[in-house]
Amino acid sequence: MIGRAALVLFLALSSAALAVNPDEILADPAQEARARAVGRDLRCLVCQNQSIDDSDAGLARDLRIIVRERIKAGDSDSQIKDYLVGRYGDFVLLNPPFKPATWLLWLGPLVLAAIAAMVALAFYRRAGRRAPERPLSEAEKKALEALIKDQG
């Protein structure tokens, strides 16, 4: 009996619901699919690097419900995101927007790839300069033939 009571108490204390809950899911599968796609790009602001779809925090649930309400109201995906950015700032977007503060972030990989390509190019050029193609000299040819004869 005590065990049962304790269990109820603990389950009550820890009534954290996991991620997307049945009562949140929209009846229209297409709308729900949109809600999931949008949710994956939104950060649960109080969590460490989790999307609202993956989080069991209360705030994530609130945001999931907001997203679904907006979808039902006929907002487009970008309108929903704009609305949430207006409330919480860029921090809410897991996919950072392209703007001056993130130029370095988005262009960085391209710059890095370009640097890598240039390093490779310089490497092959230098190697090419260091070893000009040169035919064998007469003496070397004779030595080579002698070696081949030896083997045979």
Place this chain on the structure above:
Amino acid sequence: MIAEIGHYALVLALFVALIQAVLPLVGAQRGDAAWMAVGSQAALALFLLVGAAFGALTYAYVVSDFSLANVAQNSHSAKPMLYKISGVWGNHEGSLLLWVTILAVFGLAVAAFGGNLPPRLKARVLSVQAMISTGFLLFILLTSNPFARLAQPPFDGNGLNPLLQDPGLAFHPPFLYLGYVGFSMAFSFAIAALIEGRVDAAWARWVRPWTLAAWCFLTLGIGLGSWWAYYELGWGGWWYWDPVENASFMPWLAGTALLHSAVVVEKRDALKTWTILLAIVTFSLSLLGTFLVRSGVITSVHSFASDPARGLFILAMLVATVGGSLVLFAVRGPALKGGGLFAPVSREGSLLLNNLLMSTAAATVLLGTLYPLFVDALGGGKVSVGPPFFNAVFVPLMVPMVLAMAVGPLLSWKRGDLAGVLMRLKLALALAAAAAALAWLVMGGQPKTLAASGGLALAAWLFVGTLVEFAGRLLLFRAPLAESWTRLRALPGAAWGMAITHASMAVLIGGITGSSAWMEEKIQVMKVGETVMLAGHEVTLTNVRDERGPNYLAQRGTFVLKKNGQTVVTLEPEKRSYRQPPRPTTETAIHTTFWGDYYTVIGDADGQGGYVVRLYFNPMVAWMWVGILMMTLGGIVSLADRRHRIGAPVRKRAAQPAAT
């Protein structure tokens, strides 16, 4: 008393490490054999002392000695023994102690198995290892002492986060650290080579097995972490591009590049400077990874600043290690003579391409991981860099990589024949196209399945390409079968290793693609006796009952999975409530098949006789775990190559005259 012995051993270890850092180095410079020999003895002493400290802390956890602050904060008397022991490294202080312990094991390994190393190189390697030990021991003793006592010990401990009380995660940190610390060997060899001013085939032959061993451990460690996330967190995800994951992924990427460039040094005496740089970068990323996780800088810049002693020490150590080694590299690197030449289209060229793509990938992950910190620190506000960013930049780097992975091993050294190789890969191309078409048809040809088709095509291309290369080595179907059999038996471990790891990459890509592409889910309230359909199977909730574990209470559901009325399997997921600390966890129950996992989660009761249940069909997830195991196995097979045991090629007496 035992804790004090542990603390004392740690202090002694610091002094031994200082001796090991200085004497062999000076000895090597002067040519003093006795001073150089100190290195091996010191390595043994360091191992015994650090081992004693680690043993003392483990003992305190095993007997639940709550007079130690560390044990009181992180353990609990009712915890199962496995988690008492894994609790040793489940916290900041203990994990650092594990780090230095593993470092001491590697140091001892150099002393014990380095008999065929030239004495000077060995002395210098041991010295560099001891410098790293010194830094870490200082850090532990000055800022993170695991042996601090409490004046008033509590009656019981605070317990370990229940999410961490899991077999997968119990062994995840040791493997990760074996990987991180294993890369310190490559680092020490690189620094020793820079001091010596020479890198040759023999050097690469020594470095490669250590790097390979570290890489195997790290691969397995990352795999364990990912597997744990998959079955423990309860929604079937396995990779989140979380900073903590990225911290272990960056050294893996750099380490993979290092393994490949060391091949070029060994076989062709080229890319030496680059290999040295990679060794430094790989270990620096390992250090960075350790510190990113340990310093709390990831959570926020502010938590980092709130404990300035630790944070500043970490920063100083990083700057000293990375900065110091890069300065040494800048000064001595240019003196290393380049060796063999090669054309861009050649085996070496393909290995260099691997290196450039891997390095770019590692740098990109680093950029994405640290960017929010920089922006925040510079007052640019808070930005999130999440999975959408990483997927967008990472996939374009990996596609050419995988395409080249099938081609590279078929190219000959120095100058390859690309057209000829592509002719040999006709079969791979055809099967890749078939895989893409098949995936397209199976998934109903929607535009969003394009990526999945592409992923499966890549996997098929790489898998078949690897088989073609392997068959080529055996002259399969071109020579009599008897000869192929003889060749198969004579094939070196390294050739097997490469074939297995490259094929494992294909399996891994298959799994990643499949599990991201067509997952099926049922999230709903179910009453006992109800049935839902999941991926062609009937799933019935037959029972929900309460269970009592050693340190938790659980609500356990029973699902019966049926196919056409025939029972396939019974699955029993749990929702647990731990007592100390009071936290809920989900324990999923998974039925794994070749084509996918049936993944069940039981949630809260809705108060009207129903329960929130989550049922997922996650396609091809097992492929990922098999891929990671294969990858590790391939590394081990390559490690068993008898050429590693016979030892390195003998170094030539005099340095070669410079090429004219």
